[in-house]
Amino acid sequence: MTFKKPFRAVPIKEGKVYRRKRRYARAKRIGVPVVVLAAAAAIGTCIGLTPSLGFPSLRPGHRDTVSGCTVTDGDTIRCNGERIRLLGIDAPELPGHCRTGRNCAPGDGYASKRSLADALVGTIRISRVGEDHYGRTLAILSSDRGDLSCWQLEHGQAIYKPQSDDGRRVARICPKAVLLSN
Template sequence: MKIEINRIFGLALAISVLPVLSARADDIIGQASVIDGDTIEIHGQRIRLWGIDAPKSDQLCRNDDSKLYQCGRVAATALAGLLWAIKRPVSCSPVDRDQYGRMVATCSLGTPGPDIAHWLVSNGHALDWPKYSKGKYENAQRSAEKANRGIWAGSFIEPWQYRACVKAGGRPAICSDEAADHR
């Protein structure tokens, strides 16, 4: 009986150490705070989630009743809710740096744990950004669209198109709701 308990304790100890062993030296691990729907901060470092694009904080979408709502804030709130509901450290593996000097990384809840970007896309709070993801989140997006989850319940402008419109001098309300909408 004593050997059995020692074996179980040893196995539990080994399993609890495995996640730590799988982290890379350049990974960032810690409690994350939300900056917006696709950007978090860990230990004072801003991290852009790789392969996805969420509506910007001032971006508007239309719901299933065609009423405007702040879809960027909804995306950020959903991400904050996920991080609050599952109280595990976020683990981010760097992929690149963006034009603003932020780390671009794949991030998960725990090591190993669910991919945060996949969760955002599959719940309709962000889009697969094929320019970068090469379609990694395409199936999750298709599933969200079919189920009318999140932004897929109404109409919206892709966040990358929204940013280009605003950069060209468009007002947020106009850039959020013009002819290029999805429905």
């Protein structure tokens, strides 16, 4: 008689309970490193660290440059068809754009739009963060004049919105402007 597998003595404990314990022990050995790695990745993400993948274009938040930008309003621009919303700020709406029941930022929408247009000078760098519920890219943008969210806050053309500042990034970049806007 031939066996496909070599014969192995079966312990007396071989049964459902014994197999379950062995499976649990194996899962425990494999599961602990996975949980530790997942926790480390979550903590790193919370404090703003991103894993180095060796492919800089695939890293989340990779700083890139954009061109062909036009200003839509005080906190939104369009670059080559991509709608981009500045992170952490809310600018006054243009007349007729503030829906009933919405708490819009106070101020002159046209002045805010002009201010952002004045800041779009030279190379525009972008650090993408995510997407909002309108499908716009949420990002930190900077030009030769500095960070655009900070520019708008410093010139009184927007207010700081902590609930839309992912990871308090704008607050870390320009803390004085954030304090002045409130």
